[in-house]
Amino acid sequence: MLTRALAMFALAVLLCGCVLDAPEPLFKEAEGEMIFGKSEARFEGWALDHGTWSRADKDAVLILTPEGQHYVMKTPDQKPEDGKATVLAVSLQGGWYGLQVAEDTKPPIYAAGKFDGKDFFVTPIMCSDLKKKSLGGTAVTFDGIDCHVKAGQDGKTLLRDIAGHLDPPEMKLVPAP
Numbered sequence: 001m002l003t004r005a006l007a008m009f010a011l012a013v014l015l016c017g018c019v020l021d022a023p024e025p026l027f028k029e030a031e032g033e034m035i036f037g038k039s040e041a042r043f044e045g046w047a048l049d050h051g052t053w054s055r056a057d058k059d060a061v062l063i064l065t066p067e068g069q070h071y072v073m074k075t076p077d078q079k080p081e082d083g084k085a086t087v088l089a090v091s092l093q094g095g096w097y098g099l100q101v102a103e104d105t106k107p108p109i110y111a112a113g114k115f116d117g118k119d120f121f122v123t124p125i126m127c128s129d130l131k132k133k134s135l136g137g138t139a140v141t142f143d144g145i146d147c148h149v150k151a152g153q154d155g156k157t158l159l160r161d162i163a164g165h166l167d168p169p170e171m172k173l174v175p176a177p
Contacts, residue, residue, distance in 0.1 A: 018128075030069060111125055129166065130162070139153045
């Protein structure tokens with residue numbers, strides 16, 4: 001089960017279906033960029049609902065703590081037995097970032113994100129969108145509602161190509177007071 005921090009971060013995944021994953025990470029630690037700064041950052045998760053932004057969970061705060069070239073995601077009430085979730089951000093182009101989100105021993109999942117002022121807009125790369133828009137070419141395989149990146153793919157090129165065709169974001173991270 002996803003940790004509460006990962007669940008908040010990937011709210012659209014929980015509501016809309018399966019998200020792109022890969023058997024091995026597409027990005028190496030050295031490629032990570034510290035886009036949220038080099039000190040702990042706190043965010044609230046917001047979701048777009050019928051054209052209006054509202055807080056996804058009024059009590060939840062997502063904490064991103066830098067570790068190496070990635071961030072560890074957690075909530076204030078998270079316990080060690082809840083597991084560890086990380087996010088690695090890699091610059092793509094046009095202001096887009098590829099986000100590699102991993103939880104303990106599970107395959108990493110992928111999203112695209114973009115800053116707009118102080119907020120960070122996030123679009124999980126949904127399998128249904130990839131299939132509907134014929135994105136990913138031969139680099140992505142589909143298994144029912146699931147989708148996976150084939151081994152040996154260039155993650156930056158793949159996510160850069162996909163990010164330009166995604167629907168507008170329906171979730172965002174807003175700095176917490």
